Amino acid sequence: MKIARYSAAMLATMLVAGNAQAVSLYVGQYKAGMVCAQCHGIRMPSADAPFPPLGGRDPEYLKTAIKQYRDKTRKSDIMNAIAGSLTDSEIADIAAYYGSVKP
């Protein structure tokens, strides 16, 4: 619940501020659906899959984790490779989107 309110608040800020750095849930949804959902699912990973769930998690946590994978302070062959090509704004969009999803 807290997470949902948080991202709603974020959206509101975005609408007010209207600046180019604001997160886009739509872009986040598209990226997540195209790439991340392959392993993590949207709401939940597959019942049979070894991947951690992302849906409904704290966006700040997700952002930090993805950035750690990107700069390899957190090691995982596959996530290091995937996060390596993401920009800050893509990470923010994806984290906000996953944060807004009900698991």
Place this chain on the structure above:
Amino acid sequence: MKKTTIRLRKNLLASSIIMLLSSGVALAKSDDMHQIYQDNCASCHGSDHGGYLAPALNAATLKGRSPTALRTIVMAGSFDTLMPPFYGKLSDDEIRGVIKHLQETPKQPNPAWTIDDMKKSLKVYVKDESTLPAKPTFQIDDKFENLIGVAARGKYGRGEGSKAIFINSATHQKVGEVATGTAAHIIDFNPANPRWAYVKTDTAEIFKVDLYSMKAVRSIKTGWNGPGMGVSRDGKYIMAGSFVPHNAVILDAETLEPLKTFELEGIDPDGKHVSSDSGMIIGTPYADIFAIALENAGQVWVVDYKKEGFPVTKIEKVGRHLHDAFLTHGGKKLMIASYDDSIVAAIDLEKRELIKQLPAGCVPHVGGGSAVVVDGRTLGFGTNFGDCDKTVVSVWDLDKMEVVKQVPVSGGTESPAAHANAPYVAVDIISKDRRARTVQLIDKKTLEVAKTLDVGGHAYFPEYSADGKFLYISAGYNGDEVVVYDSNSLQKVASIPMESPAGIFSRGRVKYMTRGLSPDEMEQHK
């Protein structure tokens, strides 16, 4: 579903993963690899390595391909397709080993699956059916019409995620689920007794399901793969057909015991004798017959299931590469799609002859087909998939058997949905980009696209609820939900989460025969 080979998209992300696949060798033995392939891959790629829902993987198709690039695909999956990631499920050595095995293994000869194999595969989960409840154990309308079944494939096409899920379309609540081991593919309802449904999986098992208790009571493996299945109008027989091997079988619908098998072969329209995949199989409400399409032989066989020995009448030269079909005229006529000559063939099941071949756009795939009555005319709708210059949905006047219009749509389409009480015919756009998220709605009266819905995932298999009030659509692949719209306002009203949903089958189908017709039409033709 389709069996065409799909071109692999270049993927930036996948190529960024390649770099991490450079070290280590150590390979496991080839027998183990054979087993890994059969256990994890064969349900999609074919146990004969010849392809099914996914491309053929063998020494010829993978010749000259970089093992590293192939390993990347197996590890990370292919984004926005059914190909799942095996990272964490198979070890790096196993992935390397299976790729090596695939690049060394030729396509296997069509493996046999005889009537004895079928008999041995019969499983009984509920011995005494009188112990089953006498009415549904969940809330649903008295006529038991609002039931919708969804083939939830599961991400890996097998395992815990693979089930048939049933929903009450009045409340959009899940009322039951039945685990199917491998991906559920087709769901058929018994027209004579509402409590039974039959679920066929990617690996050609058929489950007899008791809908009142939502339990599988029996199952039988009818082949290696192939979607064909039909139920007779009296609810006593099932006919099922396979791609591998090239045969079909009639089962007793009560016990699932196989009664007779049929070798599928014949002379194709070009005069060659060929062995053939089974295409669609359908039972018609008009007579005690099954119709089965022989894909490669281009023939439709009519089987009299009430006659001794199940005699067959063969209708030849129907088209090149037949696939799916729908019924019209109270079930007396069959409209069947033929991929390679871009036609839909109309067949008279009473006279057992070809009536006419109608233009149908390139690579026609009619899905379950649809027919609607508009201003006194009965119009049939046919979808097409494939990469074509012009992507259209064909509309035919089914009385005159002529083309009324080819409606331009935004991409290839796979399955049309219609209902007598709903204003639009829904078609799923399957072209491989953002369009795959969408479904387009064709206005029945103007025959033009009125609206595009952005459903998400790989949106496919639209289906109306039995009363026509709601439109159900699978947001498949990674969308992981079935989305429900109000049929008139087209507002989203519900979402039902499940893993990789595909085909949606309303129990309403048994009363209107072809989606879009009203039960009254059926009466008129009696």
